[in-house]
Amino acid sequence: xxxxxxxxxxxxxxxxxxxxxxxxxxxxxxxxxxxxxxxxxxxxxxxxxxxxxxxxxxxxxxxxxxxxxxxxxxxxxxxxxxxxxxxxxxxxxxxxxxxxxxxxxxxxxxxxxxxxxxxxxxxxxxxxxxxxxxxxxxxxxxxxxxxxxxxxxxxxxxxxxxxxxxxxxxxxxxxxxxxxxxxxxxxxxxxxxxxxxxxxxxxxxxxxxxxxxxxxxxxxxxxxxxxxxxxxxxxxxxxxxxxxxxxxxxxxxxxxxxxxxxxxxxxxxxxxxxxxxxxxxxxxxxxxxxxxxxxxxxxxxxxxxxxxxxxxxxxxxxxxxxxxxxxxxxxxxxxxxxxxxxxxxxxxxxxxxxxxxxxxxxxxxxxxxxxxxxxxxxxxxxxxxxxxxxxxxxxxxxxxxxxxxxxxxxxxxxxxxxxxxxxxxxxxxxxxxxxxxxxxxxxxxxxxx
Amino acid sequence: xxxxxxxxxxxxxxxxxxxxxxxxxxxxxxxxxxxxxxxxxxxxxxxxxxxxxxxxxxxxxxxxxxxxxxxxxxxxxxxxxxxxxxxxxxxxxxxxxxxxxxxxxxxxxxxxxxxxxxxxxxxxxxx
Ligand code: FES
Numbered sequence: 001x002x003x004x005x006x007x008x009x010x011x012x013x014x015x016x017x018x019x020x021x022x023x024x025x026x027x028x029x030x031x032x033x034x035x036x037x038x039x040x041x042x043x044x045x046x047x048x049x050x051x052x053x054x055x056x057x058x059x060x061x062x063x064x065x066x067x068x069x070x071x072x073x074x075x076x077x078x079x080x081x082x083x084x085x086x087x088x089x090x091x092x093x094x095x096x097x098x099x100x101x102x103x104x105x106x107x108x109x110x111x112x113x114x115x116x117x118x119x120x121x122x123x124x125x126x127x128x129x130x131x132x133x134x135x136x137x138x139x140x141x142x143x144x145x146x147x148x149x150x151x152x153x154x155x156x157x158x159x160x161x162x163x164x165x166x167x168x169x170x171x172x173x174x175x176x177x178x179x180x181x182x183x184x185x186x187x188x189x190x191x192x193x194x195x196x197x198x199x200x201x202x203x204x205x206x207x208x209x210x211x212x213x214x215x216x217x218x219x220x221x222x223x224x225x226x227x228x229x230x231x232x233x234x235x236x237x238x239x240x241x242x243x244x245x246x247x248x249x250x251x252x253x254x255x256x257x258x259x260x261x262x263x264x265x266x267x268x269x270x271x272x273x274x275x276x277x278x279x280x281x282x283x284x285x286x287x288x289x290x291x292x293x294x295x296x297x298x299x300x301x302x303x304x305x306x307x308x309x310x311x312x313x314x315x316x317x318x319x320x321x322x323x324x325x326x327x328x329x330x331x332x333x334x335x336x337x338x339x340x341x342x343x344x345x346x347x348x349x350x351x352x353x354x355x356x357x358x359x360x361x362x363x364x365x366x367x368x369x370x371x372x373x374x375x376x377x378x379x380x381x382x383x384x385x386x387x388x389x390x391x392x393x394x395x396x397x398x399x400x401x402x403x404x405x406x407x408x409x410x411x412x413x414x415x416x417x418x419x420x421x422x423x424x425x426x427x428x429x430x431x432x433x434x435x436x437x438x439x440x441x442x443x444x445x446x447x448x449x
Numbered sequence: 450x451x452x453x454x455x456x457x458x459x460x461x462x463x464x465x466x467x468x469x470x471x472x473x474x475x476x477x478x479x480x481x482x483x484x485x486x487x488x489x490x491x492x493x494x495x496x497x498x499x500x501x502x503x504x505x506x507x508x509x510x511x512x513x514x515x516x517x518x519x520x521x522x523x524x525x526x527x528x529x530x531x532x533x534x535x536x537x538x539x540x541x542x543x544x545x546x547x548x549x550x551x552x553x554x555x556x557x558x559x560x561x562x563x564x565x566x567x568x569x570x571x572x573x574x575x576x
Contacts, residue, residue: 030485030487030495031485031495031540032540033485033539033540033541033543035483035485064485065485065486065487065495066487067487096487096488096495097487097488148492151490151492152488152490152492152493152511201488201492201493202492202493202511202512205488205492205493205494205512206492206493206512206513206514207494207546207547208550209514209550209561210550210551210554210555211550211554211555211557211560212560212561212564215560215564293551293552295552296549296551297551297552297554298550298551299551300551385494385547388543388546389548389549389550390549392547395540
């Protein structure tokens with residue numbers, strides 16, 4: 001199909017795209033004691049460039065204390081057939097202020113500029129929502145999961161923006177019995193959206209009290225939506241196997257019904273699919289054991305804070321933020337994953353405190369994979385208050401970004417010895433890096449209709 | 450209008466006159482004190498400060514657990530002074546605010562107020 005809209009005709013086409021030369025990564029000062037705005041970094045990822053593996057520009061947000069976290073494009077392959085659309089703007093929300101920053105990354109890709117700001121106060125007034133998290137475009141429009149109401153109580157809902165970034169209102173027709181919100185992904189050919197559960201903003205923002213999990217203040221359910229009717233139709237109670245289900249990923253193949261979620265606290269990977277009778281089913285396919293710590297009363301769970309699928313749906317990657325490892329599984333048979341690679345950086349188990357000459361404070365956290373599946377970029381900060389609990393030295397050391405080379409033939413991973421961005425050396429003082437996106441799309445942006 | 454004197458120890462003991470009806474965040478920022486904040490409704494902990502003398506009303510806060518309150522933390526965006534107070538402000542005051550829950554679990558009475566098990570009598574707290 002000849003087309004001039006954004007993205008690619010298929011996942012297979014996306015894999016043939018040119019290698020990423022620039023990375024956009026969030027860096028924060030919120031919670032660090034440095035009274036400066038959070039910012040969007042542009043990082044040089046061209047190995048032939050003199051500034052390879054360096055921050056080449058920084059776009060500061062207008063306010064202080066946003067806690068930039070996740071972000072998403074205004075358009076992806078879901079409008080590949082629409083010549084009027086362009087992958088031009090990153091929508092960069094502040095979780096704490098609820099303010100949305102619309103950043104123009106296309107006019108000068110090396111120096112993104114602020115195009116528009118939607119104030120959190122406007123969002124709260126018009127929709128009674130706060131705490132923006134996941135951004136997905138939806139044809140030419142945008143929906144954002146909002147984790148709380150205007151007072152930070154669960155379950156929040158979904159903010160709907162039009163393509164000019166005007167607030168349409170709430171996207172969903174009903175939240176049903178959903179208790180919490182977090183991430184979501186949709187698979188239009190199955191008319192389904194799946195959403196996961198973190199906690200109310202008033203619960204997770206101040207930090208993590210483990211004891212509150214037992215008081216049901218954190219999620220343990222997965223929700224299946226009728227995507228066209230915009231309402232939840234089925235809930236899967238994951239129980240102890242699915243404590244705090246976070247990142248949700250469907251196969252990139254739009255015909256597939258298979259998807260995965262990482263249960264952060266249980267440190268399990270949950271797989272779901274539609275069976276031959278048309279029923280949604282789920283199973284636990286990976287279980288990371290808790291690790292004892294010599295001096296601590298409670299063993300340490302992996303805390304799977306992120307999962308990601310390669311564009312060809314063959315490999316699943318995830319991080320154990322507290323243990324300090326990234327794993328690669330071959331999921332060609334999604335019921336029977338095979339561990340094919342593992343690397344260590346930071347973490348609380350002290351397996352790899354220094355990598356490429358930089359002290360890794362925090363553990364592997366957000367990851368982003370190149371379209372061809374060969375380069376995995378990793379950052380180390382999770383969320384300012386949680387960082388402060390588990391890795392207090394991050395205040396003085398800052399976060400860092402590393403790259404892992406992935407073998408897409410036989411499987412396997414290796415930390416690249418030449419790539420490291422030390423956010424401890426930022427001009428305004430140590431900052432913390434979080435989610436990354438590439439100008440040409442990546443493995444967590446694009447959905448095919 | 451009841452006015453109180455607020456002293457900030459880690460700002461060279463600077464003092465400010467504030468209105469007991471206004472939140473401390475509002476009053477101090479209006480007088481030029483640079484303070485971190487996020488949600489402004491008492492839920493995100495960004496604005497926490499440590500009180501070393503005096504008292505406040507912060508019943509609207511939902512960010513702190515009972516241990517943090519016992520350690521003297523105050524959510525400035527909703528707290529109103531009920532006497533003259535002395536504070537340490539900003540992230541410099543957060544040394545006891547964050548704790549690793551696997552290393553240092555909370556006791557049932559130290560949870561947030563809505564889920565805490567109250568102590569039967571105050572002598573238990575000493576155990
Ligand atoms: S600003 Fe969020 S608790 Fe005060």
